[in-house]
Amino acid sequence: MADKRKYRDRAEYLKQAVDKRRKKMRQMAIEYKGGKCQLCDYSKCAQALDFHHLDPSKKDFGISADGITRAWSKIKAELDKCVMICANCHREVHSGLTQLSTVTLIEK
Ligand SMILES: [Zn+2]
Ligand SMILES: [Zn+2]
Known part of the structure; x- marks a missing residue:
């Protein structure tokens, strides 16, 4: 019993x-x-900031459970291929309302 509790605490x-x-x-x-x-320039809520992958064939980048096992250098390499936009802009980009060309120019 005691061991079980210990395990739970550890988990x-x-x-x-x-x-x-x-x-x-x-x-x-x-x-x-x-x-x-x-x-x-939205910065109010960090939770509302998304990483949008510039290569449409790649999945949008998220700091997920998988991400934590990756080295920071790998994450950084991945971030270089992404733009950080807020959830609102992200929806607009995906619905085609907003073009990312200006952002990609800033990126370079
Ligand atoms: Zn996206
Ligand atoms: Zn935005």
């Missing part, structure tokens, strides 16, 4: 550690990309 601890690392990675990624939406 909970690990979950929190992973969560913390993921948040930290996300924070680092956001800072790396300039801290605000590259289209409208």
Whole structure:
């Protein structure tokens, strides 16, 4: 019984550690990309900032559970192929309302 509880505590601890690392990675990624939406300068809520992949054949980049096992250098390489935009702009880009050409120019 005691062992089981210990295990649960450890599992909970690990979950929190992973969560913390993921948040930290996300924070680092956001800072790396300039801290605000590259289209409208939105920076109010970090949770509302997305990483949109410039290569449409690639999936949008997320700091997911998978992301935390990756080295920061790998994440950075991936971030270089993405633009950071807020959720609103992201929807607009995907619906074709907003073109990303201006952003890609800034990126270069
Ligand atoms: Zn996208
Ligand atoms: Zn925006």
